[in-house]
Amino acid sequence: MMRPTGRISYQGKRVLVTGGMGFIGSNLSIALVEEGAQVTVVDSQVPGCGANPANLAPVRGRLQISTADIRDAREMRRLIPEQEIIFNLAGEISHLNSIRDPQRDLAINCGAQLQFLDLCRTLNPSAAIVYASSRQVYGRPQYLPVDEQHPVHPVDFNGVHKFATEQYHFLLRRQFQVPAICLRLGNTYGPRQAIHQDCRGFIDTFLRTALLGKPIVVFGDGTQVRDMLYVGDAVEAFLRAGLAGGRAEPVYNVGSWEPVALWEIAQMLARLAGGPQPTLAPFPSDRLAIDIGDFHTDARKIHNDLGWFPRIGLAEGLKTTLQFFQGQEAKILDASRVILS
Amino acid sequence: MMRPTGRISYQGKRVLVTGGMGFIGSNLSIALVEEGAQVTVVDSQVPGCGANPANLAPVRGRLQISTADIRDAREMRRLIPEQEIIFNLAGEISHLNSIRDPQRDLAINCGAQLQFLDLCRTLNPSAAIVYASSRQVYGRPQYLPVDEQHPVHPVDFNGVHKFATEQYHFLLRRQFQVPAICLRLGNTYGPRQAIHQDCRGFIDTFLRTALLGKPIVVFGDGTQVRDMLYVGDAVEAFLRAGLAGGRAEPVYNVGSWEPVALWEIAQMLARLAGGPQPTLAPFPSDRLAIDIGDFHTDARKIHNDLGWFPRIGLAEGLKTTLQFFQGQEAKILDASRVILS
Numbered sequence: 001m002m003r004p005t006g007r008i009s010y011q012g013k014r015v016l017v018t019g020g021m022g023f024i025g026s027n028l029s030i031a032l033v034e035e036g037a038q039v040t041v042v043d044s045q046v047p048g049c050g051a052n053p054a055n056l057a058p059v060r061g062r063l064q065i066s067t068a069d070i071r072d073a074r075e076m077r078r079l080i081p082e083q084e085i086i087f088n089l090a091g092e093i094s095h096l097n098s099i100r101d102p103q104r105d106l107a108i109n110c111g112a113q114l115q116f117l118d119l120c121r122t123l124n125p126s127a128a129i130v131y132a133s134s135r136q137v138y139g140r141p142q143y144l145p146v147d148e149q150h151p152v153h154p155v156d157f158n159g160v161h162k163f164a165t166e167q168y169h170f171l172l173r174r175q176f177q178v179p180a181i182c183l184r185l186g187n188t189y190g191p192r193q194a195i196h197q198d199c200r201g202f203i204d205t206f207l208r209t210a211l212l213g214k215p216i217v218v219f220g221d222g223t224q225v226r227d228m229l230y231v232g233d234a235v236e237a238f239l240r241a242g243l244a245g246g247r248a249e250p251v252y253n254v255g256s257w258e259p260v261a262l263w264e265i266a267q268m269l270a271r272l273a274g275g276p277q278p279t280l281a282p283f284p285s286d287r288l289a290i291d292i293g294d295f296h297t298d299a300r301k302i303h304n305d306l307g308w309f310p311r312i313g314l315a316e317g318l319k320t321t322l323q324f325f326q327g328q329e330a331k332i333l334d335a336s337r338v339i340l341s
Numbered sequence: 342m343m344r345p346t347g348r349i350s351y352q353g354k355r356v357l358v359t360g361g362m363g364f365i366g367s368n369l370s371i372a373l374v375e376e377g378a379q380v381t382v383v384d385s386q387v388p389g390c391g392a393n394p395a396n397l398a399p400v401r402g403r404l405q406i407s408t409a410d411i412r413d414a415r416e417m418r419r420l421i422p423e424q425e426i427i428f429n430l431a432g433e434i435s436h437l438n439s440i441r442d443p444q445r446d447l448a449i450n451c452g453a454q455l456q457f458l459d460l461c462r463t464l465n466p467s468a469a470i471v472y473a474s475s476r477q478v479y480g481r482p483q484y485l486p487v488d489e490q491h492p493v494h495p496v497d498f499n500g501v502h503k504f505a506t507e508q509y510h511f512l513l514r515r516q517f518q519v520p521a522i523c524l525r526l527g528n529t530y531g532p533r534q535a536i537h538q539d540c541r542g543f544i545d546t547f548l549r550t551a552l553l554g555k556p557i558v559v560f561g562d563g564t565q566v567r568d569m570l571y572v573g574d575a576v577e578a579f580l581r582a583g584l585a586g587g588r589a590e591p592v593y594n595v596g597s598w599e600p601v602a603l604w605e606i607a608q609m610l611a612r613l614a615g616g617p618q619p620t621l622a623p624f625p626s627d628r629l630a631i632d633i634g635d636f637h638t639d640a641r642k643i644h645n646d647l648g649w650f651p652r653i654g655l656a657e658g659l660k661t662t663l664q665f666f667q668g669q670e671a672k673i674l675d676a677s678r679v680i681l682s
Binding site: 099103106110111114115118149151152153154155156157160161163164167168170171174175289 | 493630
């Protein structure tokens with residue numbers, strides 16, 4: 001990844017990445033290593049949370065890896081001190097899993113984070129913490145585009161717990177002056193996404209289907225819009241927030257500036273992958289319960305404060321993503337063929 | 342308590358009150374019994390949560406009591422079916438306890454409620470649920486008076502977890518059509534308040550100090566305003582919300598309409614109790630961390646939708662409260678004298 005202009009580099013900085021084997025965490029860790037940071041990844045590979053040790057293959061031997069759970073207080077006491085910046089991406093990401101087992105989601109997203117953050121505050125209160133939150137805290141929009149003042153009405157347990165964990169970060173900042181920042185990420189896609197699982201957003205399924213050469217199925221009439229965020233742009237938002245620390249605001253939306261209809265995304269993917277035309281189908285009931293209609297974010301605040309903006313357009317991002325999976329990770333796709341065929 | 346006009350009575354209705362030995366829960370349970378409801382109270386008397394079996398003395402033998410924790414799934418499976426309305430007041434109420442032990446607060450307020458609500462939804466989805474939330478979810482006001490659209494920024498873990506539990510109720514309503522309603526209560530006071538403990542709001546301490554004949558200490562300059570809600574008015578809001586069920590909105594503010602300065606409350610209490618003049622003192626640091634400045638609510642929505650309005654003015658409410666503790670519960674006061682002198 002080319003380093004964007006307009007910020008200093010991470011050369012020599014000591015950073016911790018929780019959830020660093022996951023989709024966004026691994027892309028972030030790779031970028032940090034490439035900028036010369038001293039990176040420690042902690043990831044216990046909780047099933048369903050998107051971790052994949054192969055994600056870190058490009059930087060093998062160039063970072064430290066701990067396979068502890070962030071609830072492992074002894075190991076966290078070893079890892080947290082001395083860090084300059086903590087990127088906090090550990091957590092359950094599946095909306096549907098959270099509906100099936102909300103207690104598990106509560107334990108992973110709130111219980112574990114509460115303990116981890118308490119250790120951060122007591123052991124290393126001056127380290128910046130950047131938390132991976134989600135646009136899902138807003139729920140179904142009351143107006144578009146959705147800015148950071150939009151009311152919070154999550155439509156699933158995962159969103160409720162993500163918001164509670166955001167609030168833990170705000171409390172650290174308010175009560176203990178910890179420079180904590182929450183990024184509410186839009187629909188993120190790109191290399192290392194867990195497309196072999198079927199628990200997160202529509203784009204996982206779209207990508208996998210396109211790669212399998214099958215027709216992508218779009219629920220509803222296909223006119224719903226989202227803003228799709230390329231993972232490289234998401235990573236850049238983390239990097240900027242981490243450097244800004246206490247100068248940053250407590251919360252930022254991070255989303256692309258071009259809302260696009262699901263049908264358009266499906267068509268673009270089918271064309272890029274050389275596959276058949278997409279088709280429409282009615283919403284399954286479990287998906288309908290958590291559907292939020294149209295969504296796109298107002299990300300002007302992070303642009304104004306931190307100079308961030310999305311650099312990768314949808315066509316370029318999808319092309320890069322397809323190439324990544326076609327080339328480097330045939331095995332994952334083979335596995336999904338077995339699971340899903 | 343005189344039954345206000347303008348609603349039907351609870352005669353013969355089967356109701357469950359979780360946290361029914363607590364301050365508001367016991368006042369609600371007594372009112373329900375007096376209206377002829379078939380009342381079951383469930384309260385495990387978690388230390389610090391305000392439960393006091395003596396609170397239910399006026400209706401002894403006229404209601405069912407279960408001392409199970411709401412996490413006791415077997416007992417809840419016995420109690421939940423057949424209820425027409427569930428008043429859900431169980432939970433930790435102390436802001437300061439939540440800062441000292443946030444994991445405990447998470448377990449009591451989120452973990453326990455998540456399981457309890459899941460049982461409600463599966464065993465008895467048509468029963469209305471009325472949850473006791475709090476104005477503390479708003480945090481420090483961005484504008485006054487605070488309406489239900491005000492952004493949510495709790496200043497302590499207790500507020501974060503209360504909001505998460507509110508959201509669980511919204512999810513039941515949205516995903517499973519359970520008629521669930523959350524009441525965001527203002528600063529509530531009145532008979533059966535846990536004034537012998539020192540964990541909740543300033544009014545506990547004010548009342549206890551006045552009853553002990555000592556000078557009430559007001560933190561800051563005394564100009565901060567609150568709206569004080571007499572418990573009888575809070576109870577009436579629960580009763581109306583329970584009858585309204587799915588016709589009610591998901592959330593209502595419940596607060597008095599007369600903002601009053603803390604200094605004025607202290608003076609009024611000293612005068613009514615015949616005690617010495619109040620004094621001012623700087624905020625202790627632990628209180629300052631969770632201080633929210635001026636606060637008063639806009640409670641027009643519950644007035645318009647459910648016909649509720651506060652009937653008891655501050656002077657009348659404080660007088661009744663002092664008389665209650667002076668007359669009926671000398672023992673509690675004696676206990677507090679031992680603890681706090």
